Amino acid sequence: MVRKIGFLVGLAFAGVLLISLFVGVSEYISSPPAPTAEEEFHLAPKPLHLASDGPFGHFDKQQLQRGLKVYTEVCSACHALDHVAFHDLTQLGYNEAQVKNYAGSGNYWKTEVPDINPDTGEASTRKALPSDHFPPPFPNEVAARAANNNALPPDLSMIVKAREGGAAYVHSILTGYQNQPAELIKKFPTAKTPANLHYNPYFANLNIAMPPPLTSDGQVTYDDGTKPTVDQMATDVAAFLVWAAEPNLGTRHTSGIAVVIFLLFGTVLAFFAYKNVWAEAKREVIVTGPLDPVNKAKRKSASRKAGIKG
């Protein structure tokens, strides 16, 4: 009975699937889907190599400091960094005093933190403290959209984890702005980049709302003498955002190596323990061996006679 019902159910599902297949294939043949500009012109991110890559990777603190500078002077005008606190910057090699100065002196970080007036209780702002998280550039989404042609600049604290391609994607977007290829407009006249958008083949639908943020070499002045080309600034800020997304990455790699060595050692020991335990059982598979109950008894009595304990 089970098999008869099963037989019918199986044939029903398979039948409907084959009808679906047939309908799908005939639709495909009668009206093949038109190619889209995204399919043909979207590019995968350019390869990017950072010090934090690979199982032994650690952050290059000099580079993170440069990236912080790019974020502070360029990105932070529109993009928040919600999950990062100022005191986290000690991980970039700054000391407590430098972090305090960065957050609250007004020379580096300019956006103030929302607060209330201690006397009147009215909304006000104050200078940032090391214990504060990076304050967002806009108080809410409506304000952010109003200032950016109705586009919402995403929070950057996890952008590297939240985009396929990670840091390489960020770097490619920042350096990928170009004029729309004539070929594209010729082939897809409706796909012309609208006003207020910018052509960028590394962006999923080719037209990004963000205007090119890094436009000329030397836009940011580096303190360590590195030449601030557009590519260098994009790489540095991508490295900084890898750190912002996962400040514990270096610790993760270091402890990972220790755990792997420990487990490797443990696996080898456990393997030899297994070999040892099984040595007798593996060898003894015919009835005359040491695990044979008869031989076991004989061995026991022989051991007892010979005065061996155990």
Place this chain on the structure above:
Amino acid sequence: MSFSWARPYEPKQPFMRWLDERLPLPRLVYGAIGGGYPVPRNLNYWWNFGVLAGLFLTIQIVTGIVLAMWFYATTGGAFNSVEHIMRDVNAGWVIRYAHMNGASFFFLVTYIHIFRGLYYGSYKAPRELVWILGLVIYLLMMATAFMGYVLPWGQMSYWGAQVITGFFSAFPVVGEPLRVWLLGGYAPDQAALTRFFSLHYLLPFVIMGVVILHIWALHIPGSSNPTGVDVKDEKDTLPFHPFYTAKDGWFAAMVLLAYALVVYFAPNYLGHPDNYIPANPLSTPPHIVPEWYFWPFYAILRSFTVDFILPAKLWGVLAMFSSILLLFFLPWLDKSPVRSGSYRPMFKRFFWLLVVDVLILGYVGGAEIKPFNVALGQIAAAYYFLHFLVILPLVSKYEKTLPLPASITASVLHGEEQESAPAGVNTGNKTTTVAR
């Protein structure tokens, strides 16, 4: 429990004797996973995965309890609390990555465990209930994993919850009210998040209870083995401890090594980037996919594209549920008296075809919807149903099986005529060491 020669528990220390007389817990453990459980001596490494599933269940429960100490089940706080765990809680990142990837490893070893059962006919008499209880565990795992994935309240969490609870709305009349009742609202929101958290904490302990039943039911007939031949006498078995504890031990260490490599060096490889974006009910991700362990079922769901008598969505949902439920009937669909696929030449070919088929379904379920993928998924889904419901019953009827070995011991004979004599025993044979 299972065989007459199973060693009884003999406590040596006075305290253990005292305890055994009052509460025979050590006796229970000894009989279940100690020297008192005789196991066929010829188990291969595919038999290690049940213990591994237990190991990963334990890892999930331990890491999960710690995570729950820091997690806020609120729509405004869930995402941020997970990030707080990742950044500020001591070693929080390793606990969270271990839990995230522990789910993947739990499913991976469980899938291997299930396919081992399929190949070696472990679902056949007298182990039907072992198989059915195993499927109950699997269903509970799927529910637990789905609800766990919703908890961080990222984009994929939210839209996954939307899509999966949407399955219920495919059923006519009762569907939509049922969906609203399950979610506690018209869309995933605070009510859904809190109840998912509550159930996500509860279900692992239910799983643990069913695991105990699964092992209990297993220990009545005893473990199956690669030949599928019944255990005949003591020489066919070895005590679980130390033999299989040693074998499971080193293998578990090796699998933990692989797990550590993923947790420490590629923790986000199996995840989806969109789940690092906070849930936003107003913005649908372009490409909603579940976690990899649901991809084959997702492919079956999406393969029904035509309204034929019933709406396509209802076909898809019915087929997806059926694809798991049919496994409950497997002991009665496959009537071949031979258990092991090694002695079933026709079955063996179809088995490997099924493995490839499920891998294809997995690929299609995770891939973008494109005409070629859809067609491939439809063929693979059709084969899945035909395999279990049509091919398997027919194969078991018409197949000519190979001769089975006389016994387990005979199947593992290495051809040694002579064994080296143990110390002090004259067996009458020449005392030469036999090299294997």
